[in-house]
Amino acid sequence: MxxxxxxxxxxxxxxxxxxxxxxxxxxxxxxxxxxPKSLGEFAEWLIPNKKSFLSMHVEMRNSLTHRDSAGTARYDPQMLAAHSQGVLVLSYGAILIRLGLSDDEVIDIVKHSRFARITRKFRGLYPSN
Structure with a gap:
């Protein structure tokens, strides 16, 4: 800043x-x-496969916004929860970076916080190719 x-x-x-x-x-x-400011190394670490993440993010959004005729979403609730929690961690990291912390500091904070389990699950959804 x-x-x-x-x-x-x-x-x-x-x-x-x-x-x-x-x-x-x-x-x-x-x-x-x-x-938005680039999240650099933090985003690379948190989301190993950005293309897959962005594609899934759009699909989930569309699924929730445009439900089928029975009113049901197409995604497993656990997967949706893991994705949503990962986006929350990404948002928290963006705030810390905006406040002046380095990527390495933010990664270290996330690894040793209550978000560690969520982060492992989120990263598993979008492994690198």
Missing amino acids: EKLVGEYMGMLSGEGLASEKFWALEKRVNEDKRR
Whole structure:
């Protein structure tokens, strides 16, 4: 976060009209809000097969949103629970990284926390090829 603030300060202290710098900063802040920061090594470690994860994530979402005529979902509830809990761990890791922790620190925290069992199960859903 400190790096991002430094970049914003650099934009404001550069050459040019104050109004141009302000509008450029507003545009950049809005872009940064829409563009998630890469989770790098943490995401690579947590989700060995991103393609499989993303495909399953979309399919599960569609299954829950667009149920069949009997109103049932197509996925095993245990698999859905493991996937959902893994996404929660991914979210917690993203927050820790956004707060300034390194990928290695976040991985270590997750490995030694109450999320260790959930993480093993989640990683097993999407093994690397």
